[in-house]
Amino acid sequence: MSGFPRSVVVGGSGAVGGMFAGLLREAGSRTLVVDLVPPPGRPDACLVGDVTAPGPELAAALRDADLVLLAVHEDVALKAVAPVTRLMRPGALLADTLSVRTGMAAELAAHAPGVQHVGLNPMFAPAAGMTGRPVAAVVTRDGPGVTALLRLVEGGGGRPVRLTAEEHDRTTAATQALTHAVILSFGLALARLGVDVRALAATAPPPHQVLLALLARVLGGSPEVYGDIQRSNPRAASARRALAEALRSFAALIGDDPDRADDPDRADAPDRADDPDRGDDPGHPGGFDGAGNLDGVFEELRRLMGPELAAGQDHCQELFRTLHRTDDEGEKDR
Incomplete structure (x- = not known):
């Protein structure tokens, strides 16, 4: 079991979100994928919704979730922090996959200082697979949910590397x-x-x-x-x-x-191959x-x-x- 009976992956139709959604499902989590647009040819593959302004169905899913993972662009993730954390139940984990950490740290401090949170940045292309590869992990507020998610990454073959936001x-x-x-x-x-x-x-x-x-x-x-x-x-x-x-x-x-005239690739460079005074001959007194x-x-x-x-x-x-x-x-x- 993943430690997360119910999870929501926002942006789960993308490569990174899809990787984590698959990891959660393989571990037995009932995982809801949320996106603005469903994958081509799969209209029922996800809940279409805007995480920065959750509608009733998405709000209900966020309230029930043990884990909410934001696999979206930084602008969207930062705007989502306040509305998402207001809906999350106590003890639930917020995670994200941003490649920059300091902005999220400031947003959490302002709007959700008591919410468990970890940022996971896979340092590889998702198509390469997680096995044996590093996943930078920035823990803003630790707790049992953070521990469970890092164990899930390890169980999927990943190698979590803990860093502070500044170090990351x-x-x-x-x-x-x-x-x-x-x-x-x-x-x-x-x-x-x-x-x-x-x-x-x-x-x-x-x-x-x-x-x-x-x-x-x-x-x-x-x-x-x-x-x-x-x-x-x-x-x-x-x-x-x-x-x-x-x-x-x-x-x-x-x-x-860089401005010397004897650069052979300059169009106006003279031919100095036989110049006894050229300065780029290491054996010449004027050389280097x-x-x-x-x-x-x-x-x-x-x-x-x-x-x-x-x-x-x-x-x-x-x-x-x-x-x-x-x-x-x-x-x-x-």
């Missing part, structure tokens, strides 16, 4: 907003370089193959979803600024001048050898990785083996 948004700004910005910026850079992607795919060493694969995966998704992740997280802008500053720092470390400074950067980043460094190296080696379907060690330096 800071972490996801790095794991989601920063990661997606890196991948899409990589794609934009390829476009600006005017390279032949077929030639890249045919000649790329493993790290580049991985980046191409990540770019392809992101491009198979919804621009709206990726844009919402960038705009909704209050720390995403800081993550993007950190990325831009890090790239500028790296360019300076290598001795790169970034190896020493890169040693310091590598040491700093190794300290940052800490005990995760060795595990990450092993993970990458396995990934490269998968790419090449071979048992050798793969390439380490390219």
Whole structure:
């Protein structure tokens, strides 16, 4: 038994809501799916209703529910907190699946400080399945319902990771907003370089193959979803600024001048291959050898990785083996 004899999943026709509705039903909960529009071809699959202004039938379901899970957009979820919690019976659990936590924490503090609540953010696409995958869990007010829902996630193969609201948004700004910005910026850079992607795919060493694969995966998704992740997280802008500053720092470390005239990809760049005064020859007195400074950067980043460094190296080696379907060690330096 799920611990929730009766549950309501708002937005249960969507991918995330559907995943949790299925989990609850498999555990024996009588689960009502609520949505503004029923799934195509299935008019009886859900109760059509607006959770921000519940009608009589939805209000009755909310009063009877042991769990109300909001699997909807943040704007809807925040507007729903006050009307939903006024209807919920004492001891019932409110949960949501928002990808940003600080706004919900403030709304609960204002309108429902005594209601048990946990936010669950699956850190994976629902189509990938929950087994073995992390689910960020932000507990606003603990209680037996929270414990039961986290156990249900574990029973479904998920791996709940408890975070505070602030920790969640800071972490996801790095794991989601920063990661997606890196991948899409990589794609934009390829476009600006005017390279032949077929030639890249045919000649790329493993790290580049991985980046191409990540770019392809992101491009198979919804621009709206990726844009919402960038705009909704209050720390995403800081993550993007950190990325831009890090790239500028790296360019300076290598001795790169973005405005230099000898860039071979500039249309007006002169041919300086035989220029004895060119400054980008490490052996020339006017040149720059970034190896020493890169040693310091590598040491700093190794300290940052800490005990995760060795595990990450092993993970990458396995990934490269998968790419090449071979048992050798793969390439380490390219």
